Amino acid sequence: MSASTTVSSVPPSIDSFKCRKTLTVGDKTYVYYSLPEAEKNGLKGISRLPYAMKVLLENLLRHEDGRSVTKADIEAVSDWLENKGKAEKEIGFRPARVLMQDFTGVPAVVDLAAMRDGMLTLGGDAKKINPLVPVDLVIDHSVIVDAFGSPEAFGRNVELEYQRNGERYVFLKWGQDAFANFRVVPPGTGICHQVNLEYLAQTVWTANGTDGETLAYPDTLVGTDSHTTMVNGLAVLGWGVGGIEAEAAMLGQPQSMLIPEVIGFRLTGALKEGVTATDLVLTVTQMLRKKGVVNKFVEFYGPGLDHLTLADRATIANMAPEYGATCGFFPVDGETLNYLTISGRDPARIALVEEYSKAQGLFRTKDVGDPVFTDTLELDLSTVVSSVAGPKRPEGRIALPDVKSGFLTALDTEYKKPGEADKRVSVEGRDFDLGHGDVVIAAITSCTNTSNPSVLIAAGLLARNAIARGLTAKPWVKTSLAPGSQVVAAYLDKSGLQQDLDKVGFNLVGFGCTTCIGNSGPLPAEISKSINDNNLVAAAVLSGNRNFEGRVSPDVQANYLASPPLVVAYALAGTVKHDLSTEPLGTGSDGKPVYLKDIWPSNQEVQTFIAENISRDLFKSKYADVFHGDEHWRSIKAGSGLTYSWDGKSTYVQNPPYFTGITKKARPITDIEGARILALFGDKITTDHISPAGSIKAASPAGKYLLDEGVEPADFNQYGTRRGNHEVMMRGTFANIRIKNHMVTDAAGNVIEGGYTIHQPSGERLAIYDAAQRYAEEEVPLVVFAGVEYGNGSSRDWAAKGTNLLGVRAVVAQSFERIHRSNLVGMGIVPFVFEAGTSWQSLGLDGSEKVTIRGLANVRPRQVIEAEVTRGDGTTLAVPLICRIDTLDEIEYFKNGGILPYVLRNLAA
Structure with a gap:
C-alpha cells in the first residue's frame, strides 16, 4: 500500500441530493460527491460555508446511509448558515484514515490484539478484528536524549532505544503482519506529524468503490496525538483523539460529534524582518486562548495567507491543542500545490488535488469571497514581535524584552523565592556555578518547528555567526537537535549548517519527539544534584509546543517555548535572566560584547539557503523506502499468528x-x-x-x-x-x-x-x-x-x-x-x-x-x-x-x- 493508495472500499451513498458525479483528470476518471450539485438540489447557500465545514458536508453526503448519516444530518449543515454558525446537531464523521505515534499506538494495537482474544471468547471470528481504514503508526516517541553534544550522540541514543524497547518493537512487527490495512514507519524516520505532512497526507484521497469505480474525496483523519492538527496546514481535516476513539474509527465506527462552531481568524499584512513563524504561532495561541475556542473549529482566511508558506501554516495548525480548538484549518490554494510538488508527491495526485478542489469550491483564491463564520477575530501579521511562551503555559506569551522581568516576577510570586535572584551555588567537580533561571536544557525539537525550514535554517545561520564571533553554549546547558524528519538533517548537512550547529553543541541526537514530551533524558548528575540540593528554579528553552509543569524534566521548573534560533541564543546566554534585546549574549573572541542583533540572520539569507538546499529530489530520496527501516529494525524477529502470544513476564506488553x-x-x-x-x-x-x-x-x-x-x-x-x-x-x-x-x-x-x-x-x-x-x-x-x-x-x-x-x-x-x-x-x-x-x-x-x-x-x-x-x-x-x-x-x-x-x-x- 503506497501513501496514495488505500485498500478500503466505500459503499455508495443514498445520495438524497443527487450529487454523485464524475471528474476526469488526465487519463483517469473519478466518482465524487459534488457540493455545487448538492447546492442546486436543495442545500441552499452551502457555497458560503467555511472550507472545513464543506469537508464535513462532503463526508456526510458520501456516507449517507439513512442510519449513521441521515438526510436530516446533511440538511443541518446547510441550516447552520441560517442559525448564525451554530447547530445543536449530532453527526457521524468517518475519517479516511488513522495516524498513530507509538506511545499511543502501542496500547491501541494491544487493545486490537485483546479484542481478537475477546472475539474468540464470544464465539466470533477473530479475523473480523482488523482496521477497516488505512492506519499508519510512526515510531517516534521512544528515543531519549541520553547522549548529547558529541558526534556519537545519535548512534548511542539509537542503540539505547532498541535495547529499551525491544519487546514493544517485536509486538509492533507482529501487528504489522497480523493486521490488514496497518503499516509501521520504523524508528529513526521522524515525528509522525512531520512524516504525515511531508509524505503520508495527500490532500485528496482515493479509494475503491463497491461498484469498481475509484472515488475521490478530501483527505481526512484522526490521530492518537493531539498535534495531528498540524496537517490542517495542508488542507487535510484532522484532529487528535484518544486511542479508544481511534480504534473505533479503525473498526468502521463513525466519530460522533456535534456540528462545530467555526471561528474565522483573518490574517492581514506580512511578518516583519526577523520575526519568525514561532513568534506568530505564540501570538495566535495567546489570542485564541483569550477568545475561547474549545470544541470549535478555527479557520484561517484573509490576504495574510498569501504571505505564509505552507510550513508557516503547518506551524500554526500544529498548535491547535494549545489554543484549545479542535483544529486550525487552512484551505487549498496555490501554496498547497507548491508544497505537494516540492515534497515529492505524485504529479497525478497533485493534478487531482487542483482539479477536485476547484470543482468542489474548496480552492481558495483572492477573488473568492470570505466564508460565513460563527465569529471572527483578526491579526495584522506586521504587529507580531519576537516572543517566547512560559514559564509553564503555551499561551503564556512574553515579548522577548520582557522575559527577564517576567522570570524574576515569577521567581518571587510563582516559585516563592523572593530576594533570591542573585543566588549562585557551586557545582561539584565543575568550574562553574548555577543560579535561578540558568538554562540547563536548550533543545531544538518538536513537530511544531522542525517542520519549518525557515526557523531551522535561521538556527543554523545564527550558530554559524556565533561561532565566527567566538561564542558557544554555556557548559551547564544540555543542548540537542532532534529533527522531525530525515529531510531536515539532509538539508542542514547539505548546506553545511549542521557543522556550525555541532560546534555550538547542537549535535543530532535522534529523529523523533524528544524534549517536548519529556524525553529530554537525565541532566548530568552533578548539575541535577546542585539544582535539587539547593532548590534552584532551573530553566529549559525548547522549540516545542508543550511546557507544562514537570513535563520537560523533573529537574526543571521554568520552561519556555521559543523559535529554534532563540533556543540557540539562550544556549549561548545560559540564562533567562538576560534581556536578549539589550544585553549581550557573551564576549566575543575579540573581547567585545556580542548582541543578538549582531548574529541574527536576515530573512533574505534564510530564503537563499532554503532555495539552494531544499528540493523535490531530497524529499523523494528520503522517503523512497520509508517502511524498510535501519539494520536494527530489519533484524527484529517477530512471531506470526492470528492472535498474539502474550508473554506473562513482559513488563512492556500485557493483555489488558x-x-x-x-x-x-x-x-x-x-x-x-x-x-x-x-x-x-x-x-x-x-x-x-x-x-x-x-x-x-x-x-x-x-x-x-x-x-x-x-x-x-x-x-x-x-x-x-x-x-x-x-x-x-x-x-x-x-x-x-x-x-x-x-x-x-x-x-x-x-x-x-x-x-x-x-x-x-x-x-x-x-x-x-x-x-x-x-x-x-x-x-x-x-x-x-x-x-x-x-x-x-x-x-x-x-x-x-x-x-x-x-x-x-x-x-x-x-x-x-x-x-x-x-x-x-x-x-x-x-x-x-x-x-x-x-x-x-x-x-x-x-x-x-x-x-x-x-x-x-x-x-x-x-x-x-x-x-x-x-x-x-x-x-x-x-x-x-x-x-x-x-x-x-x-x-x-x-x-x-x-x-x-x-x-x-x-x-x-
Whole structure:
C-alpha cells in the first residue's frame, strides 16, 4: 500500500441530493460527491460555508446511509448558515484514515490484539478484528536524549532505544503482519506529524468503490496525538483523539460529534524582518486562548495567507491543542500545490488535488469571497514581535524584552523565592556555578518547528555567526537537535549548517519527539544534584509546543517555548535572566560584547539557503523506502499468528483486562452509591498530570511494581514506552510530581505536590493508586472533582484508561477539554459539569464527603442529574450536575462499559 493508495472500499451513498458525479483528470476518471450539485438540489447557500465545514458536508453526503448519516444530518449543515454558525446537531464523521505515534499506538494495537482474544471468547471470528481504514503508526516517541553534544550522540541514543524497547518493537512487527490495512514507519524516520505532512497526507484521497469505480474525496483523519492538527496546514481535516476513539474509527465506527462552531481568524499584512513563524504561532495561541475556542473549529482566511508558506501554516495548525480548538484549518490554494510538488508527491495526485478542489469550491483564491463564520477575530501579521511562551503555559506569551522581568516576577510570586535572584551555588567537580533561571536544557525539537525550514535554517545561520564571533553554549546547558524528519538533517548537512550547529553543541541526537514530551533524558548528575540540593528554579528553552509543569524534566521548573534560533541564543546566554534585546549574549573572541542583533540572520539569507538546499529530489530520496527501516529494525524477529502470544513476564506488553469475562449482552448500569472522593483538583489539570508520563521513580507504585518484577531502576525506561502494560500505567495514573490534590496539605495548610490522597474514613495519607486499591477491596466506588478545563493538553487515552482501572465511576468538573471528555465516556466513566457559578470550592467540599448519583441506567445526553453529597456530620447537599455524555452514540458506549466492548459486541453479533 503506497501513501496514495488505500485498500478500503466505500459503499455508495443514498445520495438524497443527487450529487454523485464524475471528474476526469488526465487519463483517469473519478466518482465524487459534488457540493455545487448538492447546492442546486436543495442545500441552499452551502457555497458560503467555511472550507472545513464543506469537508464535513462532503463526508456526510458520501456516507449517507439513512442510519449513521441521515438526510436530516446533511440538511443541518446547510441550516447552520441560517442559525448564525451554530447547530445543536449530532453527526457521524468517518475519517479516511488513522495516524498513530507509538506511545499511543502501542496500547491501541494491544487493545486490537485483546479484542481478537475477546472475539474468540464470544464465539466470533477473530479475523473480523482488523482496521477497516488505512492506519499508519510512526515510531517516534521512544528515543531519549541520553547522549548529547558529541558526534556519537545519535548512534548511542539509537542503540539505547532498541535495547529499551525491544519487546514493544517485536509486538509492533507482529501487528504489522497480523493486521490488514496497518503499516509501521520504523524508528529513526521522524515525528509522525512531520512524516504525515511531508509524505503520508495527500490532500485528496482515493479509494475503491463497491461498484469498481475509484472515488475521490478530501483527505481526512484522526490521530492518537493531539498535534495531528498540524496537517490542517495542508488542507487535510484532522484532529487528535484518544486511542479508544481511534480504534473505533479503525473498526468502521463513525466519530460522533456535534456540528462545530467555526471561528474565522483573518490574517492581514506580512511578518516583519526577523520575526519568525514561532513568534506568530505564540501570538495566535495567546489570542485564541483569550477568545475561547474549545470544541470549535478555527479557520484561517484573509490576504495574510498569501504571505505564509505552507510550513508557516503547518506551524500554526500544529498548535491547535494549545489554543484549545479542535483544529486550525487552512484551505487549498496555490501554496498547497507548491508544497505537494516540492515534497515529492505524485504529479497525478497533485493534478487531482487542483482539479477536485476547484470543482468542489474548496480552492481558495483572492477573488473568492470570505466564508460565513460563527465569529471572527483578526491579526495584522506586521504587529507580531519576537516572543517566547512560559514559564509553564503555551499561551503564556512574553515579548522577548520582557522575559527577564517576567522570570524574576515569577521567581518571587510563582516559585516563592523572593530576594533570591542573585543566588549562585557551586557545582561539584565543575568550574562553574548555577543560579535561578540558568538554562540547563536548550533543545531544538518538536513537530511544531522542525517542520519549518525557515526557523531551522535561521538556527543554523545564527550558530554559524556565533561561532565566527567566538561564542558557544554555556557548559551547564544540555543542548540537542532532534529533527522531525530525515529531510531536515539532509538539508542542514547539505548546506553545511549542521557543522556550525555541532560546534555550538547542537549535535543530532535522534529523529523523533524528544524534549517536548519529556524525553529530554537525565541532566548530568552533578548539575541535577546542585539544582535539587539547593532548590534552584532551573530553566529549559525548547522549540516545542508543550511546557507544562514537570513535563520537560523533573529537574526543571521554568520552561519556555521559543523559535529554534532563540533556543540557540539562550544556549549561548545560559540564562533567562538576560534581556536578549539589550544585553549581550557573551564576549566575543575579540573581547567585545556580542548582541543578538549582531548574529541574527536576515530573512533574505534564510530564503537563499532554503532555495539552494531544499528540493523535490531530497524529499523523494528520503522517503523512497520509508517502511524498510535501519539494520536494527530489519533484524527484529517477530512471531506470526492470528492472535498474539502474550508473554506473562513482559513488563512492556500485557493483555489488558477490558474484555475479561465479557458477555454477549452488556450488564445493566448501576447507580453510584456512597462513593468516596479520590481527589479534589484545581483548574487546568492536564492529561500530563493525570496520565503517566516521563520518568518512573523507584519509590512510586509503578517503580515498586517494576522492582518486584526484577527490573533495575536503570532499565525502568519511562511511562510512555510502557503504555502497553496496564499494570504500570494504572499505578502511574495521577502520580505526576507536580499534581496538587487539595485534600492533601501540610501543617500550614499548603497543598502538597505529588500523587497522594487521604483514604476515608481512616484519614491515612496514601499514594492515589494505593488508596484506590484499598477502596476496591472495600467495594467503594470513587469520584473525582476538578475545576475548569480538566484534561487539557495531549490526547492521552491512558488518562481515561487509568482513571477507569482505579475504580473511578464519575469525574465532576467545571469544564472539560474536548478529547479527554470523550475518552472518559469511551472508558465507561461519566463526565459531569457543575452548573455555572458552582464549583467544589463554592460547595465547601474537603474530600471527606460521600457522593451518590442515581438514574444512570436511563441517562440522556446532557441531562441534569442531582447528586447527593453527604458531609462527615451527616448533613446532605443536593448538587445539580449536567451529564456530559453528549450524544446518543456515547450513551450506547457508556451502557456497554466503553466503546471497545460496544464495538466488539456488535462485531460478534
